[in-house]
Amino acid sequence: MASGILGIGTSALLANQRALATVSHNLANATVDGYSRQSVEMEARQPNQRGGIFFGNGVDVTHVRRNVDLFINQQINTDTALQSQLETQMNYLRRVDDLLAGSGTGLSSAVDDYFAAINDLSLDPASLPQREVALQRAATLKDRFQSLGNFLAGLEQEINSELEDQVGQVNALSASLAQLNNNLAISAAQGQGSASPDLLDQRDRLIGQLAELVPVSTAEQGDGTTSVFIGNGQALVVSSRAFSLTTTPNQFDSSRLELSYQGVSTFEISREINGGSLGGLLNSRQLALDPALNQLGRLAVGFEQSMNSQHRLGMDLTGAIGGDLFTVGVPAIHAAPSNTGVTTIGVTISDVNALTGADYRLAVDGSGDYLLTNLLDDSIQNLGPVPAGPATVPGAVNS
Numbered sequence: 140m141a142s143g144i145l146g147i148g149t150s151a152l153l154a155n156q157r158a159l160a161t162v163s164h165n166l167a168n169a170t171v172d173g174y175s176r177q178s179v180e181m182e183a184r185q186p187n188q189r190g191g192i193f194f195g196n197g198v199d200v201t202h203v204r205r206n207v208d209l210f211i212n213q214q215i216n217t218d219t220a221l222q223s224q225l226e227t228q229m230n231y232l233r234r235v236d237d238l239l240a241g242s243g244t245g246l247s248s249a250v251d252d253y254f255a256a257i258n259d260l261s262l263d264p265a266s267l268p269q270r271e272v273a274l275q276r277a278a279t280l281k282d283r284f285q286s287l288g289n290f291l292a293g294l295e296q297e298i299n300s301e302l303e304d305q306v307g308q309v310n311a312l313s314a315s316l317a318q319l320n321n322n323l324a325i326s327a328a329q330g331q332g333s334a335s336p337d338l339l340d341q342r343d344r345l346i347g348q349l350a351e352l353v354p355v356s357t358a359e360q361g362d363g364t365t366s367v368f369i370g371n372g373q374a375l376v377v378s379s380r381a382f383s384l385t386t387t388p389n390q391f392d393s394s395r396l397e398l399s400y401q402g403v404s405t406f407e408i409s410r411e412i413n414g415g416s417l418g419g420l421l422n423s424r425q426l427a428l429d430p431a432l433n434q435l436g437r438l439a440v441g442f443e444q445s446m447n448s449q450h451r452l453g454m455d456l457t458g459a460i461g462g463d464l465f466t467v468g469v470p471a472i473h474a475a476p477s478n479t480g481v482t483t484i485g486v487t488i489s490d491v492n493a494l495t496g497a498d499y500r501l502a503v504d505g506s507g508d509y510l511l512t513n514l515l516d517d518s519i520q521n522l523g524p525v526p527a528g529p530a531t532v533p534g535a536v537n538s
Contacts, residue, residue: 175205226416256272354369356368
């Protein structure tokens, strides 16, 4: 390190040359998404001592600093995850609402047409044309129930496809972050603990893209790398190692995919993801599709029972007592593949007015008691040990 007038002048020239280069770099990247403005930090060189007097020795560039606020960055990621979740939920809620409220797709118009035909038939019960119209309107109403159910089931499959696609995006981003962590560690080692600002911008950009898919938390490490966590603290990226997400069939319904974490073992984390578009997909299924399907089924059962009971009170043209006009399926029961033993479960609907529109899970605890969990509000009803007779729950009888 040269000293004296020439040395001091040279140090000042080099330091300011680097500062100007940094300004040029800022201007060149002014429109680059995610770029953080950089500034040069300088400090005076150690002075020379002569005769008990200290003389200045010039200036050095010590650091190129990113002008960022880590707290604000984390808050942006949190808000990004929330916005992405709500936008995804709004998309599915709007589609379900448009379907049910549409004059050509909802139930209202088909129900009105059916009852109008029944009313016309009541004025002239012997009229064959009126009977034919009433039957046609009944068939149309039946088809409308089925088309609504099929559409909602189609949305379920769409969510499955979206889950698989977005899980692939998460895994690609986590792999990129792991590779970038490796480069950051090398950069920090070469820069005396200070990683490249441009690499740090790339890291923040990837984390921001990840936050659109799943809520994340981060922790910067001393070696310049950043660890990324999701859910209840599951590590997605640690140093240069990336962990993966995957989709697995629901344990009770293999047609429904759940979100799972692949670490030392694979386990489901669907209930732990509340944010990002992945959280929005899972919430859309729980808050929109499941209630809509259950309420549609509840309405179908109630309509079938009330109409059939009335239809059985009448007679046909030959004087024979009327039979059932509509039929609906029985409640669906899905057994977990891990079940053991020989106990079988059956369900019949005893009171349609008491149906809650919720799904239920029946499990056995360590003491042998049967616990029935309402999956809508997580309330639990203890049915005791294997009942000798049917056990009544809201709107249904377990046998």
